[in-house]
Amino acid sequence: MRHALRMTHGFMTHEVKTTSVIIMNMKSETTVHQITQFRDVFGDKLQVGVMMSRFTSARVGGLADMFLTVESALELQTAVSLAYTLSVPYFILGGGSNILVSDAGVRGLIIMNKAKTVKYRHSGAHVVCTAESGMNLSSLARQCIAKGLGGLEWAIGVPGTVGGAVVGNSGAHGGDMNSNLLAATIWEPGQGARVYSNEELQYAYRDSTLKREQGQPVPRRVVLTAELKLTPEPVEVLMARADGFTAKRKQTQPAGASVGSMFKNPENYYAGYLIESAGLKGFRVGGAKISEKHANFFVNDEEATADDIRALFAEAWNSVRERFGIEMDLEVELVGDWEFEE
Numbered sequence: 001m002r003h004a005l006r007m008t009h010g011f012m013t014h015e016v017k018t019t020s021v022i023i024m025n026m027k028s029e030t031t032v033h034q035i036t037q038f039r040d041v042f043g044d045k046l047q048v049g050v051m052m053s054r055f056t057s058a059r060v061g062g063l064a065d066m067f068l069t070v071e072s073a074l075e076l077q078t079a080v081s082l083a084y085t086l087s088v089p090y091f092i093l094g095g096g097s098n099i100l101v102s103d104a105g106v107r108g109l110i111i112m113n114k115a116k117t118v119k120y121r122h123s124g125a126h127v128v129c130t131a132e133s134g135m136n137l138s139s140l141a142r143q144c145i146a147k148g149l150g151g152l153e154w155a156i157g158v159p160g161t162v163g164g165a166v167v168g169n170s171g172a173h174g175g176d177m178n179s180n181l182l183a184a185t186i187w188e189p190g191q192g193a194r195v196y197s198n199e200e201l202q203y204a205y206r207d208s209t210l211k212r213e214q215g216q217p218v219p220r221r222v223v224l225t226a227e228l229k230l231t232p233e234p235v236e237v238l239m240a241r242a243d244g245f246t247a248k249r250k251q252t253q254p255a256g257a258s259v260g261s262m263f264k265n266p267e268n269y270y271a272g273y274l275i276e277s278a279g280l281k282g283f284r285v286g287g288a289k290i291s292e293k294h295a296n297f298f299v300n301d302e303e304a305t306a307d308d309i310r311a312l313f314a315e316a317w318n319s320v321r322e323r324f325g326i327e328m329d330l331e332v333e334l335v336g337d338w339e340f341e342e
């Protein structure tokens with residue numbers, strides 16, 4: 001434990017500095033005036049002081065000042081426009097499966113996206129599915145399979161929403177968002193909504209122009225809907241493929257609360273292999289441990305705090321750097337008020 005915490009101090013000094021800057025710029029006093037303005041539009045849907053651990057896959061995270069659930073792309077756009085106009089810092093929460101929220105919580109407004117309408121239209125040999133960004137990605141993949149539409153099977157079992165996947169270029173089993181996405185309607189701060197082509201999103205491995213906004217002290221763009229290209233295929237073929245992917249996932253990934261892969265795979269390596277080779281499988285800090293099954297999964301199995309998980313990933317990062325000279329990048333985003341010692 002003490003060893004892990006000592007290592008934490010050396011962890012990614014550059015990112016530490018960036019994080020502190022964001023916190024300073026984003027810190028706001030939530031005022032009665034702001035709450036009243038949101039209540040005027042959204043009524044009791046606007047909640048005050050909500051524990052984020054209820055809404056994150058790692059089951060950690062402290063209080064959000066304000067918390068609003070939206071149920072359509074229009075509501076999402078209205079909420080984020082209002083926040084922007086009132087200069088309230090906002091954060092779009094999808095499935096909470098690629099973020100680590102601090103124990104100190106989040107200042108400003110969390111907008112939980114439950115906009116789920118999905119439409120299909122034929123376009124030549126293909127079918128285009130337009131999904132609101134709060135649609136659960138894995139459920140959408142199942143819906144497509146049931147309709148005999150192929151292309152999204154890789155997404156079976158990937159937690160989270162369409163919006164989160166568009167931002168992070170989520171992928172698995174050789175597929176990813178980049179290979180499906182034709183276009184996305186995106187709200188831009190101060191500008192309104194416009195359609196982005198796939199090329200404009202500048203996709204790379206678990207990366208996009210939207211993902212690169214994380215860590216910058218500016219209001220972010222928001223994905224409202226996504227258009228995905230699908231190809232008709234027999235349902236049995238699609239189901240067999242999806243079953244294969246599900247079996248592989250069960251075989252290789254641990255169950256339980258986590259954020260999935262903690263680090264991106266460095267070029268030519270698997271992060272899990274590096275962490276395992278550093279001897280850290282099973283290493284524990286407080287209520288969190290590095291999975292015995294897959295070393296890039298950090299599991300909250302005993303009521304961990306976000307700080308426990310932070311200490312664990314700092315240990316992994318530092319050990320891998322010491323042993324292999326490789327500095328891994330976090331795949332997850334750190335959200336809220338984090339304090340790092342330098």
Ligand SMILES: Cc1cc2nc3c(=O)[nH]c(=O)nc-3n(C[C@H](O)[C@H](O)[C@H](O)COP(=O)(O)OP(=O)(O)OC[C@H]3O[C@@H](n4cnc5c(N)ncnc54)[C@H](O)[C@@H]3O)c2cc1C
Binds near residue numbers: 169333
């Ligand atoms: C057990 C487990 C397995 C996983 N397996 C995989 C896998 O195989 N492949 C993979 O790629 N990932 C995997 N992940 C990670 C995660 O599921 C994906 O990154 C997912 O796409 C995140 O979506 P989300 O809705 O949960 O995003 P969140 O975690 O809620 O948010 C992530 C980021 O996206 C932003 N965001 C979300 N919605 C919007 C929107 N509408 N507009 C603008 N910004 C938005 C958030 O503000 C935040 O910055 C796994 C996670 C877990 C817990």
